[in-house]
Amino acid sequence: MSLSKNKLKYIRSLKDKKFRTEYGTFVAEGNKMVTDLLPYLKCQLLIATADFLSETDISDIDEVIEVSPSHLGQASFLQNPQQVLAVFYQSKPENSVDIDNLLSLALDGIQDPGNLGTIVRLADWYGIRHIFCSHDTADIYNPKVVQATMGALARISVHYVDLPDFLSGKKHLPIYGTLLDGKNMYEQEITPNGIIVMGNEGNGIRPQVERLITRKLYIPNYPVGNPTSESLNVAIATAIVCAEFRRRSL
Amino acid sequence: MSLSKNKLKYIRSLKDKKFRTEYGTFVAEGNKMVTDLLPYLKCQLLIATADFLSETDISDIDEVIEVSPSHLGQASFLQNPQQVLAVFYQSKPENSVDIDNLLSLALDGIQDPGNLGTIVRLADWYGIRHIFCSHDTADIYNPKVVQATMGALARISVHYVDLPDFLSGKKHLPIYGTLLDGKNMYEQEITPNGIIVMGNEGNGIRPQVERLITRKLYIPNYPVGNPTSESLNVAIATAIVCAEFRRRSL
Numbered sequence: 396m397s398l399s400k401n402k403l404k405y406i407r408s409l410k411d412k413k414f415r416t417e418y419g420t421f422v423a424e425g426n427k428m429v430t431d432l433l434p435y436l437k438c439q440l441l442i443a444t445a446d447f448l449s450e451t452d453i454s455d456i457d458e459v460i461e462v463s464p465s466h467l468g469q470a471s472f473l474q475n476p477q478q479v480l481a482v483f484y485q486s487k488p489e490n491s492v493d494i495d496n497l498l499s500l501a502l503d504g505i506q507d508p509g510n511l512g513t514i515v516r517l518a519d520w521y522g523i524r525h526i527f528c529s530h531d532t533a534d535i536y537n538p539k540v541v542q543a544t545m546g547a548l549a550r551i552s553v554h555y556v557d558l559p560d561f562l563s564g565k566k567h568l569p570i571y572g573t574l575l576d577g578k579n580m581y582e583q584e585i586t587p588n589g590i591i592v593m594g595n596e597g598n599g600i601r602p603q604v605e606r607l608i609t610r611k612l613y614i615p616n617y618p619v620g621n622p623t624s625e626s627l628n629v630a631i632a633t634a635i636v637c638a639e640f641r642r643r644s645l
Numbered sequence: 646m647s648l649s650k651n652k653l654k655y656i657r658s659l660k661d662k663k664f665r666t667e668y669g670t671f672v673a674e675g676n677k678m679v680t681d682l683l684p685y686l687k688c689q690l691l692i693a694t695a696d697f698l699s700e701t702d703i704s705d706i707d708e709v710i711e712v713s714p715s716h717l718g719q720a721s722f723l724q725n726p727q728q729v730l731a732v733f734y735q736s737k738p739e740n741s742v743d744i745d746n747l748l749s750l751a752l753d754g755i756q757d758p759g760n761l762g763t764i765v766r767l768a769d770w771y772g773i774r775h776i777f778c779s780h781d782t783a784d785i786y787n788p789k790v791v792q793a794t795m796g797a798l799a800r801i802s803v804h805y806v807d808l809p810d811f812l813s814g815k816k817h818l819p820i821y822g823t824l825l826d827g828k829n830m831y832e833q834e835i836t837p838n839g840i841i842v843m844g845n846e847g848n849g850i851r852p853q854v855e856r857l858i859t860r861k862l863y864i865p866n867y868p869v870g871n872p873t874s875e876s877l878n879v880a881i882a883t884a885i886v887c888a889e890f891r892r893r894s895l
Binding site for chain 2 (some may be wrong): 517520546617622627628645
């Protein structure tokens with residue numbers, strides 16, 4: 396079976412945040428990705444080859460279309476389309492969650508979809524359940540973000556908030572941030588709970604957010620004082636900080 | 646002044662590894678990137694706006710062409726061209742280097758240019774001077790790799806080698822690798838020198854390379870045993886491992 400023009404138009408429209416929000420859906424592609432998401436998220440539309448369908452439980456999916464690999468290519472956002480493309484319903488995170496005993500992340504204007512997706516994936520690795528993003532952070536349902544999460548998306552709640560406002564309401568928690576004038580993180584007291592703030596790729600953390608950080612951290616380079624890159628990629632820095640928090644809680 | 650067709654053709658040819666190798670040159674773009682590389686690498690051709698040129702020492706550059714921003718856009722590989730594009734001569738790393746007292750990286754088939762560039766950048770942060778890549782690892786002078794290194798490129802020697810062959814000659818050094826059946830890296834003895842092997846994004850480390858690893862490491866997730874992503878992005882894993890090696894040597 397081939398895809399109708401309307402279906403193709405609908406899928407392509409989901410590249411655009413405006414339409415993703417209007418329909419409350421998003422696209423995920425690839426055998427592993429879709430297989431990983433299916434147990435967690437309700438699927439509206441599954442477009443797949445016969446091979447994929449023969450191995451997948453499709454009983455709970457609104458609509459299933461079997462296509463040839465070449466027809467799948469027409470709909471795909473990827474350069475190398477795989478055997479399956481799925482449209483899932485977005486999951487809306489609860490409005491108020493109790494994070495007092497958890498370690499959470501706050502992202503202040505992360506722009507690059509690959510960085511956001513990679514951060515979601517590593518948050519999943521480190522058992523971080525909630526990520527609070529400023530409104531200008533990349534959209535979690537952007538197809539490039541979805542692909543970079545490698546399926547971790549389904550296990551993480553991503554909340555879009557007014558970040559200064561949100562952090563102002565969390566003053567009873569330790570609020571960490573990596574800043575060039577921070578304290579060597581290996582010498583700083585670390586708690587098993589709290590919020591770690593990470594900033595924009597080029598500009599770092601905004602002043603109105605920085606003001607709310609109570610524990611500034613610095614990732615030392617090696618050897619200390621050596622001429623080096625001015626900074627680390629934000630996903631890399633997030634990983635190093637999260638790994639250190641979790642190491643000390645092991 | 647505008648760019649001749651021949652110049653444009655030359656620059657565009659440098660997207661292609663074949664031509665980069667033939668000419669021994671590569672392209673870097675952006676004010677900060679080019680400014681960072683100029684002190685380290687010989688520049689063959691600099692194409693820049695008057696603004697950039699007025700602030701830059703161009704005495705040692707083979708050829709300088711002043712252009713309007715729109716002419717720069719014609720030559721650029723970027724979606725948002727900046728004020729400058731430069732063609733640099735590739736630096737050839739020395740054939741034999743003594744790494745016995747150093748911590749080095751070996752990359753077994755890293756495919757994604759962004760991952761390779763990010764690894765070079767973090768290697769710079771952690772004072773790792775040599776990276777040994779299997780021949781099928783992405784090309785360090787691929788424009789996307791160059792951009793992701795954020796200038797660190799000039800301070801790191803990247804060697805393309807037959808990796809099993811190379812590692813066989815380093816049996817007197819500890820050879821580390823992250824593997825799913827490795828030992829929790831926080832419980833493993835770590836040395837200030839040696840080689841850390843990282844594998845391909847999808848397939849990990851090849852069996853013929855794995856055979857040469859004497860100390861297998863595992864990055865524990867948190868909480869241990871929690872359902873999580875199957876793996877971390879390779880640049881993320883490299884960062885977490887390098888940070889831990891350097892933390893213990895601080």
